[in-house]
Amino acid sequence: MPDEFDVIVIGGGPAGENVADRAGRGGLTVAVVEGGLAGGECSYWACVPSKALLRPVELAAEVGRMPGLRLGPIDAGAVLARRDEAVSHYDDTGQVRWIEGVPATFVRGRGSLDGPLRVRVAEPGGGSRSLTARHAVVLATGSHAAVPPVPGLAEAEPWTSHEVTAVKAVPGSLAVIGGGVVACEMAQAMHGLGAARTTMLVRGDRLLPRMEPFASELVAESFAASGIDVRTGTGVVRVERSSPGGPVTVHLSSGALVEADELLVATGRRPAVDGIGLESVGLPGDRFVEVDDSMRATGVDGGWLYAVGDVNGRDLLTHMGKYQARACGDVIAARAKGEPDDLPSMRAGAGGYGAPQVVFTDPQVCAVGRTEALARADGFPVRAVEYDLGAVTGAYLLGDGYRGRAKAVVDTERRVLLGVTFAGPGAAELLHAATIAVTAEVPLERLWHAVPPFPTVSEIWLRLLEAYGL
């Protein structure tokens, strides 16, 4: 195996894989250094297993809304077995084959920067080797769960996203610290699969604080109706697990106690930068790696270092990391060949609009662009309109008691959408139309001619435009 490549990518998650793909298409030789499993967190401990665990819970809720259908209890064992299949039984052979098919060279081991354009790889067997990049090194090392410094918390061995997505036996009771995306998705999955007593300890005043308030309310309503105990305005002051494998006691700011078989911490992420040698190239070693829109790290002499995906802290989402990676791979290839490096596809600026995101709870919450509050804070001239999603015929036909809502945030001067949010069962597939409308800045008068078929939930588009006055 050669020791010199045009490009070396550290981290073979979705972002790293896509850099390799695009740089390889650009005619460059690429090495991908991966210390864990090729495919990254997303494939084994994040997106894929979490959705495999949520889907049966969502489906059961849908069946419950349809008169004439009745579902027995969910067989959690069968769901976990399917999750294991979805994560390829934690075997990355297929992903390694994909990387090698790019073609790129797969190097198993932990990579660290060792000065400009040099990467040291600590191999699993204990050996190490040095690789040199002719043109670029790309950091794609992802992120880890952040565990806050609450007394006793680390010692109580809480679950993070890693353990909950890889759960072997669903606990009878679960306490969850956090009210963000991981907390909501995994609380609902575990509760639906058998964690009868699931308690969410939310520091803020609502779930999903980055979403429109109505979406938080709908999710909270659904959680309450299913029996999940959501406690907002609740701080955690101390945690203890007196015997290994025994229950965890969580001491709350109110003085109350919550006891549970397991405790999940879902309070955000920190960049995976420990030991990757950022200091050797003059960068701080304790924070997200700052990049420009071509994903080039700022403040590195010679401009040979790039960072894509979670590690740059821009938008911690797989699709956004892959989007950044496509731009990054293309721009590296162009710069290596002395070709124009400023084509629009070589700048990953879409996050600036507000990245599209789906929260896969029941109801689903999906949003793109700015919330009304953010649009106002950013100084846009704003008018927002809302509509009851359940009042659309297509939604009514999906089941009894369909509860949902949609909101469009409009720039009143340019008459384009700044943001759109849908909350409702199965709303996820509505989002891409909104992403196109927001990203392409389609004027409302043009959107009027995008006629939604009857009877689909997409008729919400017509209702929102009518609510605006068209």
Ligand SMILES: Cc1cc2nc3c(=O)[nH]c(=O)nc-3n(C[C@H](O)[C@H](O)[C@H](O)COP(=O)(O)OP(=O)(O)OC[C@H]3O[C@@H](n4cnc5c(N)ncnc54)[C@H](O)[C@@H]3O)c2cc1C
């Ligand atoms: C529970 C959960 C559910 C999620 N669900 C979704 C979802 O539904 N949709 C969505 O878009 N996003 C979701 N996300 C976010 C998504 O998982 C991340 O945005 C995505 O995985 C980031 O991709 P990445 O390639 O940057 O990093 P990762 O997927 O973390 O991959 C990084 C890779 O780098 C490797 N690595 C790290 N350091 C080194 C080193 N020094 N040397 C060699 N290799 C190294 C790691 O082993 C890993 O394989 C979810 C996250 C969580 C926690």
Ligand SMILES: NC(=O)c1ccc[n+]([C@@H]2O[C@H](COP(=O)([O-])OP(=O)(O)OC[C@H]3O[C@@H](n4cnc5c(N)ncnc54)[C@H](O)[C@@H]3O)[C@@H](O)[C@H]2O)c1
């Ligand atoms: N479906 C999806 O797209 C999906 C699913 C899961 C995760 N993700 C991504 O992964 C990332 C991480 O998700 P997450 O839920 O861990 O983070 P998050 O930022 O969405 O939520 C973190 C929550 O923890 C709370 N919190 C922070 N510090 C705390 C503390 N010390 N004590 C108590 N509460 C505290 C915050 O107020 C917030 O409610 C997100 O950026 C998310 O976009 C995406």
